[in-house]
Amino acid sequence: MKLVTITRSLLRSAAAAALALSVAGCATTPATSEGETTVNDPLEGPNRVVFAVNEAADKVVIRPVTEVYVAVVPDPLRQAVHTFIQNLMSPLYIANHLLQGNFEGAQLATGRFMTNTILGLGGIADVASEAGLPEKPADFGQTLGVWGLGSGPYLVLPLLGPSNVRDAVGYGVDTLGDPFRIWTNGVGQDGLQWGRTGASGVDRRSQVLREIDDLRRNSIDFYATVRSLYAQQRDAAIRGSSAPANPEFPEFPEYNTPAKK
Structure with missing residues (x-):
């Protein structure tokens, strides 16, 4: 009954979301001459300001806290925290897969939820992955994209980071x-x-500590790199690919930093 109630709530919110997106001019992302998608970023100036604030918050607070977390908390306990958080989100994943018409994804998410809740001590142990049921999140922004709604302008949200009008509305509905x-x-x-x-x-943040450091060090324009990665990841998720929840960061070679004298 709880799942039915959540699904009905999401459906009632969809009309309001579609209206908000149409008012914001949610056009699909334009294509370049080579056929690649580019990001619609008419608010680049304000977005860069928010991005800079987010970067400062990450460097001063979030990253140091995460480093302590990784250093102090052993891997098995960190994995238990991740699994437990994902298990709490499972009802939303199930509902969004159903709204997308992805019944295989809904079945997978339901199987993970039931397995980890019953056999995984309430979601602390990831028994489902060991049983061959991989993690596959789904959100309402993705659902709106599956329904054919364009992304709208690119946005950088305070603390939440890269987004767009469609995904921001989806985040609100999921919340x-x-x-x-x-x-x-x-x-x-x-x-x-x-x-x-x-x-x-x-x-x-702990899942991408090294990756973000590499991007910062190797990107000519870190803002543009993050924007591109986000657009690619969201586009892949909406197309129904097997893209992971976090962006697939490129690999960078290791450089030996000269020791300071």
Whole structure:
């Protein structure tokens, strides 16, 4: 019954989302002469300002906290945190796969949720992956893209990072329909929701510590690189490819930094 309620809530929100996107002029991303997609970024000036603020917050607070987390917390416990957070998100993944008409994805997400909840001690142990059920998230921004809605202008959101009008609306719908958020609000335990949000942010940042450092060091324009990677990853997800939840960062060669005298 909870899944049905969440699905109906998402469907009711879809009309409002579509209206918001049409008002914002959600055209599909234009194509270059070589057939590659380019990013619609008419707000590049303000976006770069927000990007710079996010970069400062990451360098001063988020990355140092994540480094301590990685150094202090052993790998098995970090994996347990990741699995538990993903398990809490599973009802939303199931609902979005259903809304996309991806019944195989919905079956997979349901299998993971049931396996890890029952056999994985409430989602702490990733028994599902060991049983051959890989992680495949789905969000409402992706759902809107599957329905044929264009991305709209590229956006950089405070702390949340790269996005676009469609995905920002999708994030809002997912937040409103999040069963964990609904439950914590209902029982007056908003602190649990904030705790999960913080843990989720550190968990996601820990997955790409080296990759982001490499991108910063090797990118001529880090803003443009992140923008391109985000657009490619979202486009691949909407096309139904097997792209992972995090962007697939390019590999960079290792450079030996001269020792300071």
